[in-house]
Amino acid sequence: MDCFYHEHTAAVGSCRACLRGLCRRCAAELDGGLACTGRCEPMVGAIVATLQQSARYQAVSSGLLGSARGLWIGLTLVGLFVGGFVILWGLQLPYYRELALLGVPFLALSFISGRLAYRVSARSARTEPAS
Numbered sequence: 001m002d003c004f005y006h007e008h009t010a011a012v013g014s015c016r017a018c019l020r021g022l023c024r025r026c027a028a029e030l031d032g033g034l035a036c037t038g039r040c041e042p043m044v045g046a047i048v049a050t051l052q053q054s055a056r057y058q059a060v061s062s063g064l065l066g067s068a069r070g071l072w073i074g075l076t077l078v079g080l081f082v083g084g085f086v087i088l089w090g091l092q093l094p095y096y097r098e099l100a101l102l103g104v105p106f107l108a109l110s111f112i113s114g115r116l117a118y119r120v121s122a123r124s125a126r127t128e129p130a131s
Contacts, residue, residue: 005036017043072117079110 011021032048083106090100
């Protein structure tokens with residue numbers, strides 16, 4: 001690849017903003033890559049800052065997924081307990097056994113929240129960086 005600005009001069013890399021080939025004279029080396037000297041330096045600086053911020057937020061979002069899993073597991077356990085209690089309590093009443101049916105929505109809620117906890121844990125396992 002040749003330099004975009006100097007014909008027949010070998011390029012040492014490409015600009016991170018415009019992707020043009022750059023020789024040593026045209027390349028400004030920044031922390032996160034090369035930029036066209038005097039042309040694309042501010043844009044490449046913004047791109048690098050955005051990538052660094054994204055990397056920082058990835059760790060935060062992974063932590064949020066882990067805490068969301070704990071919340072879904074807690075809701076699953078509460079739904080199982082309340083649903084089981086209402087069903088058993090309703091079956092103990094001789095004339096009002098229909099009240100036991102009120103426990104079914106709680107069991108359904110615990111089933112759904114258990115599935116969500118499983119999905120969140122599977123998603124967080126996929127997004128965690130390999131050590």
